[in-house]
Amino acid sequence: MEELLELRQFLEQGKIHEALLLVDELEEMSLSDKINKIDSYGVILLIHLIKQKAEKRSTRSWDVSIENTVREINKINKRRKSGGFYLNQAELIDILQQGYQLALKRAALEAFEGRYEAEELAAMVDEQEILTQALELIQK
Secondary structure (H helix, E strand, O other): OHHHHHHHHHHHOOOHHHHHHHHHHHHHHHHHHHHHHHHHHHHHHHHHHHHHHHHOOOOHHHHHHHHHHHHHHHHHHEOOOOOOEOOOHHHHHHHHHHHHHHHHHHHHHHHHHHOOOHHHHHHHOOHHHHHHHHHHHHOO
16 A cells, blocks of 8 residues: 555656656566465365375365365456456466475375375376366366
């Protein structure tokens, strides 16, 4: 909110260059926030996909969580006015790849009632297959 007041002051004072710099900063902050949210939802999505593959089953709860995380990722990533997306396919893949190890550790706590370490769980699933499935769900 403070930034908007500062922007207003710059515009009222005719300081267009300063106002544009502040707009750039606000855009960067907004994109960073969107990336962080997409990353968080991406980890949740990966956790459930890892559990499904490892346990060779699913639950209604996991299915609903997958559906909700995909919806949230798409909602956050969608540009409202101009159309298109904030993050392209390559950037989404990068975020999912970065979150995979964290998702694997968290899935290890939940899958098979936490009996396996992350490394053991990793041997039960195909990382690339899970990442591909996550991206396909997001891009439906």
